[in-house]
Amino acid sequence: xxxxxxxxxxxxxxxxxxxxxxxxxxxxxxxxxxxxxxxxxxxxxxxxxxxxxxxxxxxxxxxxxxxxxxxxxxxxxxxxxxxxxxxxxxxxxxxxxxxxxxxxxxxxxxxxx
Amino acid sequence: xxxxxxxxxxxxxxxxxxxxxxxxxxxxxxxxxxxxxxxxxxxxxxxxxxxxxxxxxxxxxxxxxxxxxxxxxxxxxxxxxxxxxxxxxxxxxxxxxxxxxxxxxxxxxx
Numbered sequence: 001x002x003x004x005x006x007x008x009x010x011x012x013x014x015x016x017x018x019x020x021x022x023x024x025x026x027x028x029x030x031x032x033x034x035x036x037x038x039x040x041x042x043x044x045x046x047x048x049x050x051x052x053x054x055x056x057x058x059x060x061x062x063x064x065x066x067x068x069x070x071x072x073x074x075x076x077x078x079x080x081x082x083x084x085x086x087x088x089x090x091x092x093x094x095x096x097x098x099x100x101x102x103x104x105x106x107x108x109x110x111x112x113x
Numbered sequence: 114x115x116x117x118x119x120x121x122x123x124x125x126x127x128x129x130x131x132x133x134x135x136x137x138x139x140x141x142x143x144x145x146x147x148x149x150x151x152x153x154x155x156x157x158x159x160x161x162x163x164x165x166x167x168x169x170x171x172x173x174x175x176x177x178x179x180x181x182x183x184x185x186x187x188x189x190x191x192x193x194x195x196x197x198x199x200x201x202x203x204x205x206x207x208x209x210x211x212x213x214x215x216x217x218x219x220x221x222x223x
Contacts, residue, residue, distance in 0.1 A: 032209055043215040044157075044201070051209060090156055100145045100205030104156040 002027035006091050006105040013112055019064075019078040021108050023091030026072065032094040033074040034102060035066055039087045050074060051096075086112045116140060117204050119214035127222050132189040134217050136202030139183070145205040146178055146185045151216070152198045161187060192221045 003026045013019060025031055035047040046059045048066035056066050063082060067075045074091055091105040120135040134148075145164050149157035163169045163176040163185065175188040185204075189196055202214040 044213045046210065049209055057209075088156075094209070100211060101147060101159060101162055102203075102211055103159060104149075107156045109154075 002093070002103065004091060004093055004103060004105040006089075006108050008108060009106065010109045011111070013081050013110065015083055015112055016080045019076070019081055019085070019110070021076040021089055021091075021110075023074040023076075023105055024072055025093045028072070028093065028095060030071060030096060032096060033068060034092040034094070035074065035076050036090040036092065036104075037087045038090060044090070048076070081112045083112050086110055116206065116212040117202055117214040119200075119202050119217050121217070123218040123220055125220045125222060126192050128192060128194060130192050132192050132196065132219050132221070134187040134189075134200050134202075134219070136185045136187075136204075136214055137183055138185070138202075138204045138212070140204070140206055140212075141180075141183065143180075143183075143204045143206060146176070147203040147205075147211070148174075148176060148187045149201040149203060149213075150198045151201060157201055189219070192219075194221045194223050197221045 005024050032051050034049045036044045038044050049057050050068045053068055063078050065077050089108045092102040094102045117138050126132045148161040150160045151157040161174055161176040163178045166178050166180055169176045173190045177186045197220050199216040199218045201216045203211040206212050
């Protein structure tokens with residue numbers, strides 16, 4: 001069965017500090033991978049998605065970036081965090097063999113102080 | 114116009130009643146539709162997928178799809194306190210991306 005991991009689970013970072021969030025998927029190959037952000041009491045905002053190694057599509061221009069160095073690894077980064085970057089960051093995977101179902105990881109709760 | 118709209122909540126239902134959640138979408142070419150359940154502080158969990166017009170039942174959950182009306186709904190029968198959560202409607206707009214509604218929060222009163 002497929003499993004998706006995210007770490008860390010929670011993170012408190014000062015404004016201006018760098019960020020690196022990691023997501024890995026087990027039990028599937030060549031998945032589509034996604035980063036979402038959910039602000040408190042808000043809906044899901046798609047940040048980035050990737051359909052293959054090194055292939056990144058950005059949905060929202062901001063101070064975040066994403067990379068996919070391996071087939072089942074997806075990384076979200078920032079060089080300098082803003083207060084508005086606080087939120088619940090969710091990684092998701094989608095099987096290219098299915099009709100669009102996405103499965104979410106446990107998430108990382110980021111607080112920028 | 115938002116791509117996916119859900120009925121505004123919160124929705125409060127007594128235990129044992131039917132909770133009815135509605136969702137409309139704007140893109141007529143959408144082909145697949147999903148309902149996710151999100152408990153407070155947790156990540157969304159897929160509970161139903163529906164691809165064809167009509168009803169799909171899974172336990173106490175029934176999803177209904179009407180592509181002509183661009184409408185998808187979720188019924189929760191015999192609601193339990195454990196069903197208290199936010200329910201997200203999602204629509205596949207193309208092969209890669211899902212568009213999510215803002216969610217409807219359901220509270221089941223014991």
